[in-house]
Amino acid sequence: MLAPGLYHILFISTALFFIGVYGFFTRRNLITILMSVELILNSVNLNFIAFNKYLWPDKLDGLFFTIFIIAIAAAEAAVAIAIIINLYRSHHSIDVENAEEMKY
């Protein structure tokens, strides 16, 4: 078997991305949708690090993008959970089917 390299890591990150997409399509609970989004963001981070390591090891730009994505993902998760808790207060449920006032 070949030694693991760039293509193996790209395979993992692609698989992780589409696992996240599958969860995003099927889940109906807001917290589990948020978990799927975290998986998608992590696959992007893995891609940035792999490209930085195997294709452009003379620069650190992929690493900085990863750091900023992690910071923005943390802010996004905090705001999303604040919204979810507020929604639970007003609707007593966090299913997407019950939060449809702004749908039409």
Next chain:
Amino acid sequence: MSGSTIVFFMLATLTLISAVLAVTTRQIFRAAIFLLFSLIGIAGLYFWMQYEFIAAVQIVVYVGGITVLIIFSIFLTQQAGEKMPKQQIGRQMFSALAAFCGFALIMLQLYKHSFTATTEPAIEPTVVNIGNQMLGVEQGGYALPFEVVSILLLAALIGCIVIAASPNPSNGGALEKPQILKK
């Protein structure tokens, strides 16, 4: 097969299997725990690629921060041990098909494409190099994005407090005690 290869495939298996379980299990608390293992597997992959700083950041922010936040919000909004309702089989089939088609498309493109690596000498991703470039203001420095992200985090902090506090202007904008929910 060398030890490094074995470690890589173990980490990859851990990451992918726990990610699949995190999006398919019907108990939400278990989903959070599987997500935790998946994030740990990704941190292990960063260690395997010898990007130790990013791996440490991943463990501190994702494993230590976001997962704990998600578990807290599960306890605040969910009845413990309750299973989520079953999904319609048609929707599951459609989603799996869409995800698999996207995956196949990307993998086809990926194996047709050949990447060319640079031949410049490599920079070690040590904390000294990262710190010097992150706070540098010369060509290639990341001081401006760093400040912008600081402002964003401050805005998110204030926004969370404003959103999660229930609005009650009668007591002068002071934070209200959480109301007891009707069952």
